[in-house]
Amino acid sequence: MALSTHTTTTGFLLPSIHSAPPFFTQQPHPASLSIATEQWIQIILKYARHRRLFTVRVEDSEALGNDWDEILRNERINRKLIPSYLSYILAQMVSQNLAVYEPPKQDRSILIYWRLPEEWAEVLYEWVSSSGNLNTIMTFYEITDPPVESPLSGLPIPLLRQAITLLSKSNRAQIIAISEGEGVRFFPTTGKA
Amino acid sequence: MGGNQSVPKITAQDWAILDLKLQRDKVKQYQKNLQAILDREEVIAKQHLAAGHKDRALVALRRRKYQQGLLLKTDGQLENLQQLVSTIEFSLVEVSVLHGLKQGNEVLKELHKEMNPESVERLLEETAEAREYQREIDEMLANNLTLDEEDAVQAELRALQADVQAETVSSRDVHLPSAPMNEPVAGPEEEVDRDPARVAVTA
Numbered sequence: 001m002a003l004s005t006h007t008t009t010t011g012f013l014l015p016s017i018h019s020a021p022p023f024f025t026q027q028p029h030p031a032s033l034s035i036a037t038e039q040w041i042q043i044i045l046k047y048a049r050h051r052r053l054f055t056v057r058v059e060d061s062e063a064l065g066n067d068w069d070e071i072l073r074n075e076r077i078n079r080k081l082i083p084s085y086l087s088y089i090l091a092q093m094v095s096q097n098l099a100v101y102e103p104p105k106q107d108r109s110i111l112i113y114w115r116l117p118e119e120w121a122e123v124l125y126e127w128v129s130s131s132g133n134l135n136t137i138m139t140f141y142e143i144t145d146p147p148v149e150s151p152l153s154g155l156p157i158p159l160l161r162q163a164i165t166l167l168s169k170s171n172r173a174q175i176i177a178i179s180e181g182e183g184v185r186f187f188p189t190t191g192k193a
Numbered sequence: 194m195g196g197n198q199s200v201p202k203i204t205a206q207d208w209a210i211l212d213l214k215l216q217r218d219k220v221k222q223y224q225k226n227l228q229a230i231l232d233r234e235e236v237i238a239k240q241h242l243a244a245g246h247k248d249r250a251l252v253a254l255r256r257r258k259y260q261q262g263l264l265l266k267t268d269g270q271l272e273n274l275q276q277l278v279s280t281i282e283f284s285l286v287e288v289s290v291l292h293g294l295k296q297g298n299e300v301l302k303e304l305h306k307e308m309n310p311e312s313v314e315r316l317l318e319e320t321a322e323a324r325e326y327q328r329e330i331d332e333m334l335a336n337n338l339t340l341d342e343e344d345a346v347q348a349e350l351r352a353l354q355a356d357v358q359a360e361t362v363s364s365r366d367v368h369l370p371s372a373p374m375n376e377p378v379a380g381p382e383e384e385v386d387r388d389p390a391r392v393a394v395t396a
Contacts (some may be wrong), residue, residue: 079279136282141218176203176211185209
């Protein structure tokens, strides 16, 4: 059985192991299970980065028509990832700090850290200073949905909040909140931070 | 990395700006909604036409037209909001510029107190007097030197004149050709050399 890589319609290259039927079943043997789970985690991270997706839910393996179809199913070999295996993979990702359960205190959906919150904080600060928005008040909506595509478009609000909190620790951001909503102001560094 | 001292306080203007920006965001989202509805109505109209319900298609198109008008109006409101936000931010900048100017003015006034025109004039006069004084001293010293030098120079001149006269006398003696000691004999080269010399002198 010759395995081959496959490029999806969105231009994502699936590794050859994705074409192997056993890859889609949860292996009983611990060693092969850990190898297979590692591979799945890598695929999920890469795909999330490629398509800028932030959330995976167990429901995505149960129904068709969502963003993860290309990964969680392989029509050519008539296999798909069953929900319990996906739930196990999600738990593994959270334990490796590659994701968090979002909203918290449930285990059906995660927020993926294909980029760590610290890295997001840096990217956010870079974008704010290069777009000339230092020292001005910005709303969260302005950052996640700018009229011009930015590296931060579509960032989920919890992740944005984490990045802003990190920046406020180094005195580069300040959250301002009123009853109607929230805003944030970024400051130029004096070079010491 | 202790407290928040380096972070400026949030002023009332900041609340106002945040409020306006939130309103602007709401209007933008409303516009997105309207655009989605417009597209959907177009699809519905087409479906009705395909099914042969011309009147229903017309109703859908009329609804769509009305919503297009709403979209234009919200564009105008959005522009108003944007202008207001820009004006507020600009006047904040103006205020800080004025503040800077005022501070600079204060500093300048303080400096001027130390530097009033009378004291400067007095200082310049004193400097001019000192310069005059120095010039006089220089001149006096210069004159003295010239008188002394004059005597020395005269003495030197006389000594030099005497020297020069002595030299010219002795040099005249030296320049006279020496009288031949031997008979003129054509032989060694030295005598041959002397012949043309003697010929030149007698000529």
